[in-house]
Amino acid sequence: MKIGFEPSAALAAFVLLGSSLPLRALDPSTMPDLLTLQAASQATQKKLQDGAAANWTTIITKPGGAPITINVIREGDRFSYSFRIPDGSSTTEVTRVVQRDGVWYVTDLDQRGKYRPYECPFQIPSIAVLLPRANFLTVDRPTEKPLGDLQGVSNNIATFHKPLPSATRVALQGAKKQGLDRLAADPANPKAGALRQQIAQIDELLKNGFTYRVDLSNGIIIDFSDAQMQLQVRDFHWLSVAPPATWVVASGRWPDYTAPPLPNDRSQFALILGNASWRPGLGSDYDLKLLDLNTGDFRRVPYHGESAMDGAFFDNRSKVVVTALDAMAGTSGVYTIDLATGENRPLVTGAISDALFYDPAVSPDGKSVAVTRTVPGGDLLKHQVVIIDLATGQSHDVGRPGDYAFLSWRRDGKGLIMHRIEPGSPNQITPRNIVSLDLQGTLAVLHRGDTPTVLGDGRILFQDDTDNLWKTCDVQGRNPQVFADGLAKHLFASAGPDGAHILFIRKEDNQTMQPVIVDLQGHENLVPVPAALWTNPSWE
Secondary structure (H helix, E strand, O other), X not given: OOOOOOHHHHOOOOOOOOOXXXXXXXXXXXXXXXXXXXXXXXXXXXXXXXXXXXXXXXXXXXXXXXXXXXEEEXXXXXXXXXXXXEEOOEEEEEEEEEEEOOEEEEEEOXXXXXXXXXXXXXXXXXXXXXXXXXXXXXXOOOOOOOOOEEEEEEOOEEEEEEOOOHHHHHHHHHHHHHHHHHHHHOOOOOOHHHHHHHHHHHHHHHHHOEEEEEEOOOOEEEEEEOOOOEEEEEEEEEEOOOOHHHHOOOOOXXXXXXXXXXXXXXXXXXXXXXXXOOOOOOOOOOEEEEEEOOOOXXXXXXXXXXXXXXXXXXXXXXXXXXXXXXXXXXXXXXXXXXXXXXXXXXXXXXXXXXXXXXXXXXXXXXXXXXXXXXXXXXXXXXXXXXXXXXXXXXXXXXXXXXXXXEEEEOOOOOEEEEEEEOOOOOOOOOOEEEEEEEOOOOEEEEEXXXXXXXXXXXXXXXXXXXXXXXXXXXXXXXXXXXXXXXXXXXXXXXXOOOXXXXXXXXXXXXXXXXXXXXXXXXXXXXXXXXXXXXXXXXXX
16 A cells, blocks of 8 residues: 655654754763663563553654653553643643553543454544553663664763664665655645655764663663654653552443454455544544444454554455554564454564565465565665465565555456556656556556456456546456546545445545445445545455
8 A cells, every 4th residue: 555655654664763862961981781781671571571560651752743741550461541732831631541451441532432452443543553652662682782882871871873774774765765756746745844854854864873862770762763753751660559540440331342343244344544533634644444334333453563554354354464564663564363352463574674565465265465565775665566375474576576556366366456656757647557467477567547456257447547537447458448437536446345346435525535335337325434534445
């Protein structure tokens, strides 16, 4: 899935990519003992794992944004998170999560409910990203993994500087070039200011590498940044016991969403990136949701990391495969998620600085998953098609890299249909083609167009980028026909499991997006969710 170059998404990859942290009264001659630091870090983690109670505050600030303060209390496997935003001279709580007895009790703006872990569809979806970041990191085996160059020590806080790994440097250079190309193509873009700010951050990282600060008494990393946000950990202290009120939830009715989302008929489930609370003018804040197309009910797909980006169903629709990243852990990968149990199982994982994964598609026989993977070299828009054998876990590349997206399997399982963005000038709209790729790596251009999906009869539905009308063609790209009336206001399409209905995203006049279901005759029905921010549906 690629919606266009979004620097914050493209650069979420690089953990501990540094900020301009203040270096106050530092003494570079004072090098901390690494064995002592390792012991302190391990002691902190062991004490927490043994059930000791602790309290700390995490402050997260996005570029140009207001700080979000998260007060955290942990005691064994129980957690309390209070998210607060600035409100004049004080702060206001917007979300509270209490984890106890394997359940999340969530107070989210004007709503509340009981959820299984990771399934709450927060009204501010980025809460799901911030929540794992609220849990601090400690240094990991500093005797084995170099911490970098010591800049000095002040008040038992050590500041380290570390050069960028070569793969990260190349990727950042590629991201900078894409940002500059985007500015050249559209200098009046309303996001130009934020884009210039992120390019400036990239320049700083390329020049200085990254910098972070460690509390030598406990091994906690108390300051670090990636290109998406700066994180600070403050006032960490042990408690003899967590205040009993921490685990008390307000009296009254708590809507219960803890039952597995698995009715007998699961054909009306779709995966979709969305934010039902979004309104024009707000940022692009969304997450991957499981949506019931009949009722409009939805919940977050329970990926245990930060961001699941794309998904697809397996045959029985009780499991999904997602591509996801976890910037805090520094990993990207392909995972299966059991919707009944919430279990996450990795298929392929790796360092984010090496690759990002997108566009999962399950083969018709259910034995393989196709994805795209970024390739080394700094061009984040060049992707390699990869097929993963589910029985063995082995994967192999198919064909040569290209700017591919929106993978669908042919109905006969002999290859893939996708779109390819062709090379072009940054000052021009680059052409897009629907292409087929067989399992031996042979590529064929079928028709000009974008965002294809394969229908139940094997024909390809796509949006022709020359006139923005939806059309169909056969698997060789022949016999193109306008679908319905062309559906010029519709974006993104995913064929349903019955082969006779298609889930579209319709762009409304006020710039909101409305999911709609269209049958093969062009008859349209609204999905009962508010017009808001919805994109990249996956229904089949």
